[in-house]
Amino acid sequence: MSEPVLPLVSGHALQGTLAWTPRGPVSVARYCADVQALARWLPAGRWVINLVEDRYHCAVLLGACAVSGRVSLQPSSQSHAVLRQLAGAYPGCHALLDAAPAQPLPVPTLQMPPLAAGAAPAIPQVPRDATVAVLFTSGSTGQPTPHAKTWGRLMANGRSEARSLGLDGCPHTLVGTVPAQHSYGFESTLLLALHGGCAFWSGKPFYPQDLADALDAVPRPRLVVTTPFHLAHILASHVRLPAVDRWLSATAPLDAALAAQVEQDSSAPVHEIYGSTESAQLATRRTVQGAEWTLMPGVQLEQQGDTTWAHGVHVEGRVQLSDVLAVQPDGRFTLLGRHADMVNLAGRRTSLAYLNEMLRGIDGVQDGAFFLPHDDALRQVGRLAAFVVAPDVPAASLQAALRERIDPVFLPRPLVQVPALARNATGKLLRATLEQLYRDWAAASFPREGGDAA
Structure with missing residues (x-):
């Protein structure tokens, strides 16, 4: 050329x-x-x-x-x-x-x-x-x-x-x-x-x-x-x-x-x-x-x-x-x-993409995503979280299915069931969307005076 x-x-x-x-x-x-x-x-x-x-x-x-x-x-x-x-x-x-x-x-x-x-x-x-x-x-x-x-x-x-x-x-x-x-x-x-x-x-x-x-x-x-x-x-x-x-x-x-x-x-x-x-x-x-x-x-x-x-x-x-x-x-x-999705916990390594694949492969799961807080102000429990759309599956059943699929060190705490995950026009989930979901969960779970969950 x-x-x-x-x-x-x-x-x-x-x-x-x-x-x-x-x-x-x-x-x-x-x-x-x-x-x-x-x-x-x-x-x-x-x-x-x-x-x-x-x-x-x-x-x-x-x-x-x-x-x-x-x-x-x-x-x-x-x-x-x-x-x-x-x-x-x-x-x-x-x-x-x-x-x-x-x-x-x-x-x-x-x-x-x-x-x-x-x-x-x-x-x-x-x-x-x-x-x-x-x-x-x-x-x-x-x-x-x-x-x-x-x-x-x-x-x-x-x-x-x-x-x-x-x-x-x-x-x-x-x-x-x-x-x-x-x-x-x-x-x-x-x-x-x-x-x-x-x-x-x-x-x-x-x-x-x-x-x-x-x-x-x-x-x-x-x-x-x-x-x-x-x-x-x-x-x-x-x-x-x-x-x-x-x-x-x-x-x-x-x-x-x-x-x-x-x-x-x-x-x-x-x-x-x-x-x-x-x-x-x-x-x-x-x-x-x-x-x-x-x-x-x-x-x-x-x-x-x-x-x-x-x-x-x-x-x-x-x-x-x-x-x-x-x-x-x-x-x-x-x-x-x-690189940004690689997770290393207790000496074990995986990726958020792999964890997401395991979560979405569970029967009854319509959508889902793992999330690792990077901001100290977001950390409440010091481990992975996950958000899942599975209206007909109890949380305990989801955790049990995940336990069969992934190393226990990567099991999400919390696993939060939501009605939907807001994706953009190409089907991507923005990190900012997951951050806001995590903030909402943290505000409800760890209330602070004045409503600040930081």
Whole structure:
């Protein structure tokens, strides 16, 4: 990839279908015309906050930024606090939405204009080293941080994923339940279409029936880009889905039993993506075939002790990973847990991810998560806590089931039953959410004068 400029779309010819919308298919030529029209319409300024919900609009905004020297800012949250941070960090930015906001936002806003009805005669070119997007971490363990992405790396990303999943020889229609602004949704719907030869559905179905309707609207073969959270709810709903030819999951480890059940019910393989906002996607696996991950083409790992770095053709630089990996000589690896999630109690070591998997695997458990307080002000009992959604299972039964699955030193005290766990759009539980649940439990269990449970 030594060329100074690269095409906006490399996976299709001009007349190929890039997207499907409720109005029908959208060709590459139509997409390029929409991109150029939006690029001319956008006001002066380098930064555009991407708040559009429609996946096709998101792709058009990305393209408009790429061809006009602008940058698409893609926050993981649309909270007022996050938007105020962006306004301060990126002077002169505007937010683009599909429709007028329900309430005023703390940044200047624009509404997506009507798109062109024409067809571009050629695919625009984009400078290879141009920064076209800034993605932000989810903030699951702290403050969201920005990560700039250049066009050449993004193009290589889409191509690498297509090769890794075998989609370069058999393009699928992509139906994503995750936001296009999030790194996983961005890579596995938009980039996989722009540079991997696939097409994508413009919507973002959340509920199982919405997913069924979306699948009905697009041709086979179909690939659903989703999360473990969504997969579990799809199975529990018993909604009958149109044929799915492949499933793709990320954002959290997928339980092997859940993957096996999805494969049995749908007769379609379930694959996972491993990566991060910082590093981009790095590896894939078919969950039912074992715990080992296979690196994507062009990715290399380096290790020193428990620390691993990733680099390669689509990775922006040399990125230190947040996970502890066991890497084999051939490059395949298994995940031992996140550095921040590793727990060492009484000389025994495990990860919160493993403990969560054991908890969620108990019959009757709908959701659950372990929590290790790091803040002295939060510590009340000096050991792990867990929050669980299991309305029909007594706490004593949950503890008994856990005792059969994990070392007793990791048994949670307390184990708190809650009606639901508030997850974000990609199914992640933010640490701040668990901290607040722990504070609420501590305030009720250790009342202090004035209601202070610190």
